[in-house]
Structure formats: structure tokens, C-alpha cells
Amino acid sequence: MNEHAQPTKSEPLFNPLAPEFIRDPYPFYDRLRATDPMHVTPFGIIVASRHSEVSLVLRDKRFGKDYVDRTVRRYGPQIMHEPAFRSMGHWMLQADPPDHARLRGLVVKAFTARRVEDMRPRIQQVVDETIDRIIDRGHMDLIEDFAFRLPVTIICDMLGIPEDHREVFHTGSRNGGRLLDPVPLSPAEIKAANDNTLNAEMYFKQLFDLRRRQPGDDLTTQLVQAEEDGSKLSNEELTANIILLFGAGHETTVNLIGNGLLALHRNPDQLALLKANPSLMTNAIEEFLRYDSSVQSTGRVALEDIDDLGGMRIPKGEMVLGLLGSANRDPSVYPDRPDQLDITRPNVKPLSFGGGIHFCLGAQLARIEAEVAITTLLRRLPDLKLDNAENPTWRPTFVLRGLTELPASW
Numbered sequence: 001m002n003e004h005a006q007p008t009k010s011e012p013l014f015n016p017l018a019p020e021f022i023r024d025p026y027p028f029y030d031r032l033r034a035t036d037p038m039h040v041t042p043f044g045i046i047v048a049s050r051h052s053e054v055s056l057v058l059r060d061k062r063f064g065k066d067y068v069d070r071t072v073r074r075y076g077p078q079i080m081h082e083p084a085f086r087s088m089g090h091w092m093l094q095a096d097p098p099d100h101a102r103l104r105g106l107v108v109k110a111f112t113a114r115r116v117e118d119m120r121p122r123i124q125q126v127v128d129e130t131i132d133r134i135i136d137r138g139h140m141d142l143i144e145d146f147a148f149r150l151p152v153t154i155i156c157d158m159l160g161i162p163e164d165h166r167e168v169f170h171t172g173s174r175n176g177g178r179l180l181d182p183v184p185l186s187p188a189e190i191k192a193a194n195d196n197t198l199n200a201e202m203y204f205k206q207l208f209d210l211r212r213r214q215p216g217d218d219l220t221t222q223l224v225q226a227e228e229d230g231s232k233l234s235n236e237e238l239t240a241n242i243i244l245l246f247g248a249g250h251e252t253t254v255n256l257i258g259n260g261l262l263a264l265h266r267n268p269d270q271l272a273l274l275k276a277n278p279s280l281m282t283n284a285i286e287e288f289l290r291y292d293s294s295v296q297s298t299g300r301v302a303l304e305d306i307d308d309l310g311g312m313r314i315p316k317g318e319m320v321l322g323l324l325g326s327a328n329r330d331p332s333v334y335p336d337r338p339d340q341l342d343i344t345r346p347n348v349k350p351l352s353f354g355g356g357i358h359f360c361l362g363a364q365l366a367r368i369e370a371e372v373a374i375t376t377l378l379r380r381l382p383d384l385k386l387d388n389a390e391n392p393t394w395r396p397t398f399v400l401r402g403l404t405e406l407p408a409s410w
């Protein structure tokens with residue numbers, strides 16, 4: 001735990017965009033779990049911080065996304081004309097049954113454990129090429145120069161984005177994120193989100209034309225064919241879900257690698273243990289996910305009146321935010337020093353990929369990408385040191401937790 005981040009009594013219990021919260025949310029979570037585990041924010045959102053309620057909300061069919069009604073309640077009916085919000089309304093991530101199963105069913109096969117395991121050699125190749133490119137420099141930003149390239153390249157492969165279109169994605173800025181935060185967006189942020197959505201729509205429409213003319217062994221081709229069938233997928237759903245796939249696996253995985261490397265370097269005993277025993281890597285990845293998850297929370301709406309959730313009555317239509325990062329450190333599930341990084345911890349089952357029907361489609365892909373990236377880095381740059389492990393800069397978003405940069409030298 002970071003000693004400079006202890007909350008004071010006068011601070012609001014949950015203020016997720018405050019700089020001290022962004023820097024180290026965990027003492028704030030401890031206080032929420034201990035004093036007000038079903039906290040109601042000034043915006044009227046119920047914040048669940050204990051593992052039991054977070055886990056239940058994710059899996060219980062009485063909760064859903066209720067995306068359109070929930071968004072209109074917060075911003076007013078005109079919001080659904082904004083391109084970014086309209087597009088998100090078609091994401092499987094925001095869909096309830098039965099649309100959810102239809103949308104997820106169209107792509108789920110590409111993400112099975114077996115299909116993803118087959119991608120391991122390609123993942124290894126991308127990581128090796130990334131290190132080859134910088135190894136003589138003696139210095140890099142682990143986020144920009146190392147972690148960023150891998151997930152972008154792999155999702156471009158999966159979507160069949162041609163090599164000569166990729167540079168714009170590789171150099172693109174990572175400015176998503178605020179869209180997911182539980183604090184309303186300003187008009188300027190809505191405009192920026194709209195611009196991003198419209199640009200992405202424009203690009204992917206060209207890609208759809210290309211894949212109609214030149215089908216490939218990729219997800220875009222599969223989805224374009226499902227759209228042509230007419231009954232399975234509308235054109236708007238096609239575009240929106242490609243944008244989702246492109247975005248969802250991207251910053252989250254960069255941040256798993258970045259947060260994991262930071263945690264390791266802040267705990268030199270664990271770093272030494274992992275270097276000496278690379279076979280601990282699979283468990284170490286689960287522990288990185290638990291210890292400092294790159295997704296900190298997700299929400300659900302009560303689809304009916306709920307008599308008792310953690311001692312609270314939840315009326316139909318109310319939003320419950322599940323703090324995944326807090327559940328991951330709940331001492332009732334992790335009784336042995338939950339605030340410590342312990343790569344040998346038994347039974348680590350973090351909620352970082354969610355649970356229930358929306359359980360992360362890319363979980364296995366993210367795990368393998370992080371495993372290959374961190375294993376290879378430790379092997380090929382064994383003397384690498386972080387320039388500023390104590391006070392790195394965090395991105396100013398809450399739901400997506402990650403570093404702006406992580407300079408390192410060797």
C-alpha cells in the first residue's frame with residue numbers, strides 16, 4: 001500500500017477521479033468495505049465494494065445493462081443521437097439477453113482457449129521483434145515502446161487489418177477510457193468521443209468493403225458474412241462490435257502488462273522469485289490481475305425490485321457499480337495479506353475479467369499476451385530497472401487503471 005494515500009475522515013468515501021484516488025485507490029476501497037460497503041454516491045449510484053455483492057451483481061439475472069434507459073436517465077433523450085453513445089448501444093458489452101447471446105455467439109469461437117493458444121507463436125514473434133527494435137537503446141518507455149504494440153498488432157491480425165493500414169493504430173493515442181467512467185462526460189469529452197467513433201466508423205466501413213471483395217480468415221470477414229445473411233447482424237451492430245473488439249482488448253492488456261511490471265519492480269523479492277522460477281508465471285499473471293486490475297469496476301442496473309443486496313433494498317432501475325479492484329482485495333476471500341503482491345498465492349480468482357454472461361471474451365488472449373510479454377522481457381533484459389517505480393504517472397481514468405508511461409533502463 002502506498003503510504004501517502006491514506007484517506008482522511010473529511011474526504012468523500014468515493015471520489016474516483018480525485019488525484020489521490022487515481023494514484024492509489026486501495027486505501028479508499030478498504031474504508032468503503034469496512035464502513036459503508038453499499039455506498040450511495042451524490043449521483044445516486046450504489047457502489048458495492050465487497051466481493052460477495054460484486055460477484056452476485058455480475059452473475060444475477062435480476063441485474064442487466066439496460067443501456068438505453070440508463071443512459072437517457074443520466075443525460076436526457078437527445079444523448080442517443082450522439083454517435084459515440086449510439087454506437088455503444090450496439091456493443092455486446094452493453095446488451096442484455098437475447099441480443100447479447102446473438103452478438104457474442106458470432107465471435108466467441110475466435111476466442112476459445114484452444115484458438116488463442118494457437119496464437120502463442122505469433123505473440124512470441126511480436127514480442128521478440130519489439131525487443132529487437134529497442135534492445136540497443138538501453139532505455140525505453142515500457143508502455144509506449146513495449147506493452148502497447150503487442151495487443152494492437154494481435155487484434156489487427158485477428159480483425160484482418162492489412163499491414164499497410166496499421167501504422168495509424170500503432171501510433172494512435174490512447175484516449176478512450178473516460179467513456180466508461182461513472183462520472184458524466186462534459187460536452188467537450190462527448191465531442192471527442194464522437195470524433196473518435198466517426199473516424200473509426202469511416203475506417204471500418206472501408207475494411208468491410210475490402211473483406212467483402214477479398215474474404216480472409218479473420219473476424220471481420222466472418223462478421224461481414226453474418227451481416228450479409230441479414231438475420232444475424234445489422235450493419236450498425238457490425239460496425240459497433242468491431243470497434244468494441246478493437247478497443248476492449250487494447251488498453252486493458254497494455255495496462256495488465258504495465259501494472260504487472262510496476263508491481264513486480266515495487267516488490268523486488270517477488271521479481272527475484274519469478275526470475276528464478278519462470279514456471280510461476282501463470283499464477284503470477286492471476287496475481288497481477290488481482291493486485292492491480294486494469295479494469296477497476298463495472299455496472300449493472302436492477303431489472304426488478306431487489307429486496308436485499310448486502311442489506312440494502314435496490315429499486316428497479318437503480319445502478320449498482322461493482323468495484324472489481326476492491327473485491328480483489330477483500331480479506332474475506334484473500335485472508336492472507338490481501339494488500340501484498342504474492343505470486344505464489346493459492347486460489348487466486350480475480351474478478352478483473354468480470355463474471356456471468358459478460359465474462360471477458362478476451363480473457364485467455366490477454367493472459368497469454370501478458371505471460372509471453374513479461375516472461376520474454378525478464379529473460380532478454382534481466383537487468384532492466386524502472387526509472388521511477390515510486391511515483392509513476394497514472395492515466396486520469398478510473399474504470400481503466402493504467403500508467404501514462406513507465407520509463408525503464410538496462
Ligand code: HEM
Nearest residue numbers: 092093248249252253256298352353354358360361362366
Ligand atoms: C487484461 C485485459 C482485460 C481485462 C482486465 C478485461 C476486462 C473485461 C471485463 C471486466 C469485462 C466485463 C465487463 C462487464 O461485465 O460489464 C470484459 C468484457 C469484454 N472484453 Fe475484456 N478485458 C481484457 C482484455 C480483453 C481482450 C484482449 C479482448 C478482445 C480482444 C476483450 C474483449 C472483451 C469483450 C468483447 C467483452 C464483452 C463481452 C460481453 O459483453 O459478452 N477483453 N472485459
